[in-house]
Amino acid sequence: MCLQSRPTVSIRHWEPDVSGHDCTALVNQSRGLLAEYGLVRPKGVAQVRHQLPFILEDAENGLTLMAQEWLHALAAELQTLEQRIQETDTQTQRVFASHEACQRLVQLEGVGPLTATALVAAVGEATTFKNGREFAAWLGLVPRQHSTGGKPLSLGISKRGERSLRKWLIHGARAVVRTVEGKQDGRSRWLQGLIVRRGNNRAGVAQAKKTARLAWVLLAKGER
Numbered sequence: 001m002c003l004q005s006r007p008t009v010s011i012r013h014w015e016p017d018v019s020g021h022d023c024t025a026l027v028n029q030s031r032g033l034l035a036e037y038g039l040v041r042p043k044g045v046a047q048v049r050h051q052l053p054f055i056l057e058d059a060e061n062g063l064t065l066m067a068q069e070w071l072h073a074l075a076a077e078l079q080t081l082e083q084r085i086q087e088t089d090t091q092t093q094r095v096f097a098s099h100e101a102c103q104r105l106v107q108l109e110g111v112g113p114l115t116a117t118a119l120v121a122a123v124g125e126a127t128t129f130k131n132g133r134e135f136a137a138w139l140g141l142v143p144r145q146h147s148t149g150g151k152p153l154s155l156g157i158s159k160r161g162e163r164s165l166r167k168w169l170i171h172g173a174r175a176v177v178r179t180v181e182g183k184q185d186g187r188s189r190w191l192q193g194l195i196v197r198r199g200n201n202r203a204g205v206a207q208a209k210k211t212a213r214l215a216w217v218l219l220a221k222g223e224r
Contacts, residue, residue: 023085026078033070037062049078092117104218108211110172118165119215126220132213139166141209173207
């Protein structure tokens with residue numbers, strides 16, 4: 001089965017400067033500056049974004065001229081950043097809708113449009129990898145090996161490979177871990193047992209590795 005070509009688009013997860021974390025950082029800077037003048041505001045991007053214009057318009061806000069200039073600059077930067085995020089989200093959704101390979105990938109638990117488009121943009125049909133394990137190793141999800149006394153020891157994931165993809169896969173896997181309790185299918189029981197034996201973090205990495213292997217099957221073999 002011939003897959004469509006990979007998306008030739010620059011999307012948010014490939015641009016570290018365009019992210020929700022940056023919005024949070026700008027908001028925290030604004031809250032910190034306001035707090036110095038006794039203007040304590042609740043946490044959250046939406047809260048600060050909504051209240052900041054009213055604070056700046058208040059002639060008796062107690063802010064110095066320099067503080068007001070800083071806050072105006074932060075507010076403008078936040079608005080620009082949020083606009084870029086909205087534009088790239090729209091672009092991601094458009095790419096996702098036009099690529100059948102991306103739509104196959106979201107069948108996997110913990111994989112949404114953002115991760116699916118990132119995977120296809122990075123590896124296309126993934127045919128450069130011999131199997132799912134090799135793909136998972138490229139992502140840095142295969143345990144590092146160390147030998148002592150002739151016995152191999154696993155030392156946790158290598159954290160080499162494509163960091164952005166690994167991050168999104170692990171985020172998705174952690175969401176699967178959080179919602180697995182009470183489910184009775186085979187995969188869920190396997191994951192539940194792993195949580196008991198190894199804890200949530202290691203179970204999340206194991207789930208991410210399994211997701212990566214299944215993603216390779218969907219991309220390289222064109223299976224549904």
